[in-house]
Amino acid sequence: EAGVTQFPSHSVIEKGQTVTLRCDPISGHDNLYWYRRVMGKEIKFLLHFVKESKQDESGMPNNRFLAERTGGTYSTLKVQPAELEDSGVYFCASSLVGTGGISPLHFGNGTRLTVT
Amino acid sequence: LAKTTQPISMDSYEGQEVNITCSHNNIATNDYITWYQQFPSQGPRFIIQGYKTKVTNEVASLFIPADRKSSTLSLPRVSLSDTAVYYCLVANFGNEKLTFGTGTRLTIIP
Numbered sequence: 001e002a003g004v005t006q007f008p009s010h011s012v013i014e015k016g017q018t019v020t021l022r023c024d025p026i027s028g029h030d031n032l033y034w035y036r037r038v039m040g041k042e043i044k045f046l047l048h049f050v051k052e053s054k055q056d057e058s059g060m061p062n063n064r065f066l067a068e069r070t071g072g073t074y075s076t077l078k079v080q081p082a083e084l085e086d087s088g089v090y091f092c093a094s095s096l097v098g099t100g101g102i103s104p105l106h107f108g109n110g111t112r113l114t115v116t
Numbered sequence: 117l118a119k120t121t122q123p124i125s126m127d128s129y130e131g132q133e134v135n136i137t138c139s140h141n142n143i144a145t146n147d148y149i150t151w152y153q154q155f156p157s158q159g160p161r162f163i164i165q166g167y168k169t170k171v172t173n174e175v176a177s178l179f180i181p182a183d184r185k186s187s188t189l190s191l192p193r194v195s196l197s198d199t200a201v202y203y204c205l206v207a208n209f210g211n212e213k214l215t216f217g218t219g220t221r222l223t224i225i226p
Contacts, residue, residue: 004159031212043160043216056213091159095212102148102207105214107159 002026004108006092012114018080021111025074025094032075033095033105034067038088046090049075050097082115089113120204125221134191136220138204141185146208149180149187154201154219163202164189191222199224 005024013019025032034046046065047057051072060067064083069075079086089112093105121139128134140149148167152160164171166178166187177190191198201219 033212035214035216042218045213045215048213059213093159102150102165102209102212104150104162104165105160105212107161109158 004092004094004106006090006108006111008111009109010112010114012116013082014116015084016081018078019082019113021077021079021090021092021113023075023077023092023094023108025092026106028096029094029106030072030097031095031103031105032069033093034075034077035091035093035107036088037091038085041088043091046077079113082113084115087113087115119215120206120217122202122204122217122220124218125223127223127225128194129225130195131193134194134198134222136189136191136202136204136222137186138189139186140204140206143184143206144208147206148208149178149184150205150207150214151176151178151189152203152205152216154203160203160216194222194224196224196226198222 007022030051032049035043037043045059048055049069052069066078089110091107091110093107095103095105150165151163153163154160164176164178166180168180171178179188201221203216203219205214
């Protein structure tokens with residue numbers, strides 16, 4: 001089974017530019033999450049999709065961040081315009097909708113974003 | 117969400133059993149305890165999950181006392197490849213908004 005894939009693995013952009021990160025979840029996983037770790041901080045939740053619907057976007061830092069999941073398959077996270085403090089590693093994760101306990105989240109290897 | 121506390125770092129020699137304890141005093145009735153492992157330049161990887169007593173899989177064991185205010189991840193006969201950061205998390209079904217703490221950086225010494 002293919003894991004969660006993220007593209008690109010690295011991105012270096014200038015302040016004010018736009019960047020779009022992509023996440024392909026494991027096939028059949030309705031849950032899709034975005035997390036990020038900014039320098040020196042802990043991994044923080046950004047948002048959660050169930051299929052194409054945003055279930056919880058309470059972790060999105062501001063309106064410069066836009067996440068989409070058209071058709072309930074892959075997801076994109078756009079940062080526009082990027083600021084220096086957006087630098088960090090952005091992780092995507094997916095899971096099945098479980099019937100008990102917590103369905104384990106399967107994480108991708110992340111996109112390292114550097115804003116200069 | 118229940119807050120977790122775990123040691124910042126631990127060292128162990130190859131071949132030994134490693135136990136990492138996590139405190140979660142405010143765990144709720146419907147919370148589960150989950151452990152993830154993270155290697156450099158990779159995303160966190162699920163290791164094990166439990167609600168109470170003991171859970172064992174091919175990778176680790178998880179011990180949870182009756183009051184559920186703590187849990188212990190046990191890694192048998194560690195090798196150099198077990199060097200990683202280990203995160204203890206609590207969450208409940210329907211709220212998979214995981215809260216990662218600082219984790220425990222485990223270093224295995226040859």
